Amino acid sequence: MNPTSTLDWTAVCQLHRLDPDRGAAALVDGVQVALFRTGDDLYAVDNLDPVGGAYVMSRGIVGSRAGVPTVASPLHKQVYDLRTGRCLERPDVSLRRHDVRCRDGLVEVRLRPAD
Template identity: 70%
Template sequence: MSRATVLTWTVVCRLDQLEPDRGVAALVDGVQVALFRTADELFALDNRDPVSGAYVLSRGIVGSRGGTPTLASPLHKQVYDLRTGDCLDLPGVRVPRHEARCRDGLVEVRLRQEE
């Protein structure tokens, strides 16, 4: 079983720079992260699409499936749960998820790395 190592919080941008339901790519401690803002939450996933291997998830389509906030890959349209990173279309496929928060109007990301 793998364990997750949690690193420190890194300021990425101001909250008002993120458009709702649009993704942006950010480099956090050498890791490409796809950051998303919905109406009331922030999400951070690896930017690498696990199916194609391309760094494109920040350009995906934000939506929902059965009340679950989702992201559809811009390449092959696999849908991922933004809360967990699990693929809803391909069992066993997932995108690593990171923590995201807003403090004093600044968006911060804390990487989680699998060991």
């Protein structure tokens, strides 16, 4: 995916390129981001697994727990809330989440600063 910047939002891909309930990786202003499309919702988090230290979150298993959209790390299977980035098993661990939107069929991401 070849992103193009417009102000602080970066165009990443057409919505139809994102498979439902699967992840996709994109490079946004030098940061690897994992994008997820679940139903009508879009999520963007860092692609870096904070426990395993590898850029693999886009390959994680998408699911839900009690109605909460989640992604499980493909390395050690920690499960993260896609809405907040918080790890459900380890509250001291989280993924940085980013703003994501779809405008005219184009998915755009705005990076959030690191905590």
